[in-house]
Each structure stands twice: as C-alpha cells, then as structure tokens.
Amino acid sequence: MQNIVLIGFMGAGKSTVATRLSEKSGYDPIDLDALIEEKAGKKIREIFSDEGEDFFRGLESQQLSSLSCSADCIIATGGGVVVRPENWIAMKKIGCVVYLRARWDTLRARIDGNNDRPLVNQSRSWSEVEELLLRRSSLYEQADLIVDTDGRSVEEIVDEIVAKVEDCVLCRVKD
Numbered sequence: 001m002q003n004i005v006l007i008g009f010m011g012a013g014k015s016t017v018a019t020r021l022s023e024k025s026g027y028d029p030i031d032l033d034a035l036i037e038e039k040a041g042k043k044i045r046e047i048f049s050d051e052g053e054d055f056f057r058g059l060e061s062q063q064l065s066s067l068s069c070s071a072d073c074i075i076a077t078g079g080g081v082v083v084r085p086e087n088w089i090a091m092k093k094i095g096c097v098v099y100l101r102a103r104w105d106t107l108r109a110r111i112d113g114n115n116d117r118p119l120v121n122q123s124r125s126w127s128e129v130e131e132l133l134l135r136r137s138s139l140y141e142q143a144d145l146i147v148d149t150d151g152r153s154v155e156e157i158v159d160e161i162v163a164k165v166e167d168c169v170l171c172r173v174k175d
C-alpha cells in the first residue's frame with residue numbers, strides 16, 4: 001500500500017492528525033520536520049537562524065526524497081513543503097496527498113504563542129503570515145484530497161480521511 005502525505009499551513013493539525021491516523025490505520029507515523037532536526041542535529045528555528053530558509057528547504061527536499069521507498073506510512077510535512085515543485089513530484093509518487101484546510105482565524109489561534117515557528121517569529125506581522133497563507137493556498141489545493149478541519153474534532157477528520165483515501169488511491173491507479 002502507498003503512504004498518506006499530510007500537507008497544510010502551520011497550525012493545520014498535521015502532526016496531531018498523523019498520530020491519530022496512524023493509531024487507527026496501523027500505518028507508521030513519520031514527521032518530516034523531526035527527520036530534518038535529527039539529520040541537522042538542531043531545531044528547525046536554529047537551522048533558520050544559523051543557515052537560513054534556503055538551506056532548510058534543501059534539507060526538507062532531501063529528507064522527503066529519502067522516503068521514496070516507504071510504504072504504509074502517514075507522513076506529516078512542514079507547511080512550506082509545497083513551495084518546491086520537486087517536492088510535489090516526490091509527494092505524489094509516494095502517496096495520496098491530503099490537504100488539511102483551515103480558515104486563517106483557526107490557524108492563527110493555533111499558532112499564536114508557539115515560539116518554535118521561525119516564519120511566524122521573524123518579526124512578521126500577522127497580516128504577513130496571512131499573506132503567506134494566501135500565496136500558498138493554490139499550491140495546497142493541488143492535493144489529491146482536501147479535508148476541511150474548521151470546528152471539527154481530530155476523530156471526525158481522521159474518519160473522513162480513512163473513508164476517502166481509498167478513492168484517492170483508486171483514482172491514481174486509473175490516471
């Protein structure tokens with residue numbers, strides 16, 4: 001079986017959904033940001049401050065392509081994985097790409113107060129972060145499956161993914 005790749009903006013709930021989805025499906029959870037931190041030996045915010053965003057994006061693409069042989073995994077990605085075209089080729093190759101969509105006010109409430117996200121903390125105003133979401137939205141919408149998460153429990157979201165992901169796999173076979 002192929003993998004499920006979760007994408008979405010910061011605060012979309014990718015890691016939380018990945019954990020519950022893996023408990024429910026028996027698939028192994030993989031967190032791309034955690035793999036990057038392990039490989040670099042430092043936190044994401046330190047990679048951003050020491051080497052910059054481009055360097056981080058390079059590590060992100062490398063770690064993603066290292067998953068090409070994985071099977072039966074739930075892969076939670078970082079919110080910016082969608083910006084590099086080569087990441088799309090890698091993601092679509094390894095699995096069904098699921099976009100966890102949420103409104104800006106929902107996302108903002110979830111990321112407010114968390115200091116681990118360099119793209120929120122680098123003296124950006126909230127309107128600049130919202131602008132980033134708007135710029136990325138059409139990229140996220142290239143996913144195989146879009147799941148709306150506003151006002152829904154993790155359980156409801158996971159159930160929808162489980163119910164629909166099979167169609168996504170079958171569509172891909174037909175393509």
Ligand code: S3P
Nearest residue numbers: 009010011033078079080117118
């Ligand atoms: C990023 C999102 C972060 C992390 C890094 C960059 C982004 O992951 O990969 O800080 O560009 O949106 P989360 O989406 O899990 O916060």
